[in-house]
Amino acid sequence: MTRIAWWMVESLSRLLDDGEREVVRGDLAECGTRAAHALREVVGLVIRRQAVMWCDWRPWFVMASVVVPIGLLLSYASRSWGVTSAHDISIYWRFWDFSYLAVPGWRRDVIDVAVRIGSGCLALVGWSWTCGFVLGRFSRRTVWLTGLMFAVVVFFGTLGTTIAGQPPENPSLRYHVVFVVLPRFFRTFLVVLPLAWGAYHGSKASSPRLGRTLLGVAVLAGATFLVSQGLERSLVFGGLVPADPGPDGFLISADDPRPLWFLSLVMMWPAAYILAEASRERGTRRPSRA
Amino acid sequence: MQLGEFEYLMLTAVARLGDGAYGVAIRQEIEDATGRPCSLGALYTTIDRLEQKGLVKTSMGDPTPQRGGRPKRMVRITSKGTQAATTFYNAVIRVSRGVAWSAAK
Numbered sequence: 001m002t003r004i005a006w007w008m009v010e011s012l013s014r015l016l017d018d019g020e021r022e023v024v025r026g027d028l029a030e031c032g033t034r035a036a037h038a039l040r041e042v043v044g045l046v047i048r049r050q051a052v053m054w055c056d057w058r059p060w061f062v063m064a065s066v067v068v069p070i071g072l073l074l075s076y077a078s079r080s081w082g083v084t085s086a087h088d089i090s091i092y093w094r095f096w097d098f099s100y101l102a103v104p105g106w107r108r109d110v111i112d113v114a115v116r117i118g119s120g121c122l123a124l125v126g127w128s129w130t131c132g133f134v135l136g137r138f139s140r141r142t143v144w145l146t147g148l149m150f151a152v153v154v155f156f157g158t159l160g161t162t163i164a165g166q167p168p169e170n171p172s173l174r175y176h177v178v179f180v181v182l183p184r185f186f187r188t189f190l191v192v193l194p195l196a197w198g199a200y201h202g203s204k205a206s207s208p209r210l211g212r213t214l215l216g217v218a219v220l221a222g223a224t225f226l227v228s229q230g231l232e233r234s235l236v237f238g239g240l241v242p243a244d245p246g247p248d249g250f251l252i253s254a255d256d257p258r259p260l261w262f263l264s265l266v267m268m269w270p271a272a273y274i275l276a277e278a279s280r281e282r283g284t285r286r287p288s289r290a
Numbered sequence: 291m292q293l294g295e296f297e298y299l300m301l302t303a304v305a306r307l308g309d310g311a312y313g314v315a316i317r318q319e320i321e322d323a324t325g326r327p328c329s330l331g332a333l334y335t336t337i338d339r340l341e342q343k344g345l346v347k348t349s350m351g352d353p354t355p356q357r358g359g360r361p362k363r364m365v366r367i368t369s370k371g372t373q374a375a376t377t378f379y380n381a382v383i384r385v386s387r388g389v390a391w392s393a394a395k
Contacts, residue, residue: 019350019363024330026353026360027313044331052335 005035012042015144016049050142058139059146066131066270067150073231073263074127075157078191080234081120081227082183083163088113090178119226123267124190126220129198130270136202137277143199151192161239207281208274217271228264235260293378297345299323300336301375304346304367312351312362313337337365345371 009028013021024045028038053059092100092113100106131150136143171179201208233252235241246255293301303319304311313333320328340346351362367375 020334022360023313023350023363024334026357026362027317027330029358029360030314030354030356041330044329045334048331048335 002035005039009035009038009042012039012046015046015141050145053139053142056139059142062135062138062146063149066134067146067153069266070127070131070270071150071153072157073235073267074124074131074191075154075187076234076238076240077120077227077231078124078154078186079158079183080163080238081117081124081230082186083179085117085120085186086178086182088117090174115226116230119223120230121186121190123220123223123227123231124186125194126216126223126271127267128191128194130220130274132195132198132200133202133208133274134198134270135195136199136204138202140203143203147195147199150195154187154191158238163237163239208278210278210282213275213278217275220271221268224264224268228261229258231263231267232258232260235263293374296332296336297340298375298378300333300340301345301367301371304365305372305375309364309366311365311367313365314362316365334363337363340371343370343374344368345374 009025013025016024024042028041033041092110100110132147135146135150139146232241236243236251241260243251244257244259245251246253246257248255299320300316303316303323307315307319313330316337317328317330317333320333337346337348341348345368347366347368349364349366351364353359353361
């Protein structure tokens with residue numbers, strides 16, 4: 001118990017500035033404070049420090065503009081694409097035949113599926129990384145909390161909704177993999193980990209290089225363009241937005257109205273911010289070199 | 291400069307301790323004087339506030355073995371801090387004149 005409490009003291013004190021952390025741990029050592037009391041002291045100090053930081057507008061701005069809206073969209077998109085990708089992969093896995101590549105129509109189907117899965121994965125990673133970067137850049141010292149909230153929104157944003165209907169009474173292993181494991185895999189490896197990676201980069205003082213940023217934003221914009229309809233459908237089939245099949249009365253046909261087209265722009269604003277920052281940084285660096 | 295009660299206590303402790311004013315010593319001084327526990331959170335957030343007001347200055351002291359090789363945060367009162375504490379003290383003296391608290395019990 002004591003070791004756990006000291007481990008918690010050690011972990012929590014990392015939320016303090018480097019200098020303050022050393023001073024506080026020195027104070028605790030000098031007073032010979034017991035583990036439980038030390039934990040209480042550090043928790044109190046961390047809460048006070050966090051409270052002061054949340055008096056600033058930046059953490060609230062990223063909560064309102066990134067964590068809640070984009071976290072929710074990523075929650076729906078990652079679940080939907082996790083399920084559809086798992087469906088496609090499991091079908092090809094089961095019935096794979098190399099003749100799929102020989103017949104032009106079948107080959108096109110394979111390529112379509114590969115492009116859809118690839119661009120979906122790329123878009124999820126890119127959106128999450130850029131969101132993490134913005135969280136880290138706007139409010140470095142609250143990033144652990146805003147990042148945690150982002151992960152909570154991603155994992156629980158679709159709670160109470162389903163795209164699979166009622167689960168069977170005795171779900172098969174395949175059902176479990178397709179509807180449970182894959183969405184979680186997508187959320188963990190394509191959303192939360194890139195988010196943490198982006199937050200780490202955003203927290204650092206250095207700005208991204210313009211050339212690399214331009215390339216990254218162009219790739220992400222391309223992936224976003226390819227998956228924009230899929231993003232909208234993930235909300236429709238996830239039950240967040242009512243479905244409108246358009247004049248022909250059939251869903252997923254060419255005449256479906258797209259009132260949510262602007263969501264792609266919402267997903268791209270963190271990337272646009274990073275690009276703007278990289279451009280500004282280059283602009284300010286140039287005169288000093290001259 | 292407006293001072294709170296705890297800020298005044300801290301300035302007094304820092305002034306009393308002189309060159310030996312740092313986290314643990316200030317805390318001990320306040321606890322001895324008030325008979326109430328003083329948390330690290332209250333201590334360091336108040337020191338920061340006083341520093342922002344320009345009433346104290348802080349610096350990092352040398353690491354000591356007693357502290358596991360970690361430094362102290364030394365605190366020194368400024369002339370502005372001395373003035374603010376004097377003003378607060380005079381106000382307390384003035385407002386207390388003619389009141390016998392021990393008799394009122």
